Amino acid sequence: MSAAEQEIGRLLAIMARLRDPENGCPWDRVQTHATIAPYAIEEAYEVMDAVNREDWSALPGELGDLLLQVVYQARIAEEENRFDFAAVARAIADKMVHRHPHVFGGAASAPGAWEAAKAAERAEKAEHGILGGIAGGLPALLHAAKLGARAARAGFDWDEPEGVLEKIEEEIGEVRAELPEGDRDRLEDEIGDVLFTVATLARKLDLDPEACLRRANAKFTRRFNDMEAILAARGEALQEQDLSTLESLWTEVKRRHRLADHT
Template sequence: MTDSNSSAARELDRLLDVMARLRDPETGCPWDKVQTHATIAPYAIEEAYEVMDAIAQQDWVALPDELGDLLLQVVYQARIGEEDGRFDFATVAKSIADKMIRRHPHVFGDATLDADLWERNKAQERAGRAEYGALAGIPRHLPALTRAGKLSARAARVGFDWGTAVEALDKIGEELAEVKAELDVADADRLEDEIGDVLFTVANLARKLKLDPEACLRRANDKFARRFNDMEALLAQRGEALADQDLNTLENLWQDVKRRHRTADSR
C-alpha cells in the first residue's frame, strides 16, 4: 500500500469512528442520532450540488471540503444501514468496486473496448435486478431536466427520436402554441401539463445538440443573476431602488446591462 493509500485508509477509518460516536445512542449528538435514511437523504443532493459549484468556480481550495461533505453523507447512510443490520460501509465500498470491475472488462479482463460496452453491461445489471424496458433504471428523483434528457436519450437508442435538431426546434414551436391556446382558459393543471411538454422538448433539443440541459439552465440562471445584480448596483449608485422603478425604466436598464456584459465578454 502506498503512503497516500495508507493515509487515506487511516482518515477513512477516523471518519467512520467519528460517525459512530455521533450516532452513539447514549453519548452521541442529539440531532445526529435520531436521523434516518429518509431524513438525511436530501442533504446528499445539496452537497452534490455544492461540489458541482466548487468545480464550476474552479475553487480548488473549497473542493476538498465540499467533497468531504458529500462523503459524509455516504458514511452517514452506511452507518444507519449498519445499525439496522442491513449493510455497512464495507458493503458499499465492495459494491462499487465490484461494479467498476464488472463494467470495465477491457481494463480488468481481456475484453475489447467498444462504444456500447458500458451500456450493455448496465443493461445486463438491470436485467439481473428484474428491471426491464428501455427506460428501466432511470431514477425518478433526478433533477427534472436531467431526467428528461436521460429519458429521451434512452428512447432515442431504440429509434424513437427526431431526425434533426431543427425538427426538435419545430416541436417546441408547436408546444408553445398549445400553451398559448390554454392561456384564455387558465386551468392550472392543463397549463402545468403543457408547460411541462415545452420543457421536456427543450431538454430534447439540448440533447440533440449534444448539450446538457441542466448545464444550459444553470448557465442561464447565473447570467440572469449577474445582470440583475448589476441593475440593482447601478440603481444603488444613484441612490435608487429597484422596487421604485416602473417597468419601462427597468427594461431600459436591463438592456443597458446586457450591452455592458456583451462588451466586456468580447474583450
C-alpha cells in the same frame, strides 16, 4: 495502512460517535435515511459548482461533504442491520470490475460493452424496458435528458435539431391556446411538454440542459445584481421603479455585459 485508509477509518469513527444514542449529537442521532437523503443532492451540486468555477482549493472540502452523506447513510443502515460502509464500497468496486472486463478480465474492448453490462445489471434488478433503471429522483431537466437519450438509442428520436425546434414551437402554441381558460392542471401539463422538448433540444446539440439552465441562472443573477447596484448608487431602490424603468435598465445592463464579454 495508507493515509486514505486512515482517514476513512477516522471518518467512520466520527460518524459512529455522532450517532451514539447516549453521547452523540442530538441532531445527528435523530436523522433517518429519508431526512438526510436530500442533502446528498445539495452536496453533489456544490461539487459541480466548485468544478465549474475551477476552485480546486474548495473541491476537497466539497467532495468531503458529499462523502459524508455516503458515510451517514451507511451508518444508519448498519445500525438497522441492513448493510455497512464496507458493503457500499464493495458494491461499487465489484460493479466497476464487472463493467470493465477489458481492463480487469483480459477481454478485448468491444463497442457497446458498457451499455450491455448496464443492461444486464438492470435485468438482474428486474428493471425491464428501455427506460428501466433511470432514477426518478434526478433533477427534472436531467431526468428528461436521460429519458430522451435512452429512447433515442432505440431509434425514437428526431433526425435533426430543427425538428425539435419545430416541436418546441408546437408545444408553445399549445400553452398559448390554454392561456385564456387558465386551467392550472392543463397549463402545467403543456409547460411540462415545452420543458421536456427543450431538454431534448439540448441533448441533440450535445449540451447538458442542467448546465445550460445553471448558466442562465448565473447570468440572470449577475445582471439583476448589477441593476440593484446601479440604482443603489443613485440612492434609489429597485422596488420603487416602474416596469418601464426596469426594462430600460435591464437592457443597459445587458449591453454592458456584452461589451465586457468582448473586451
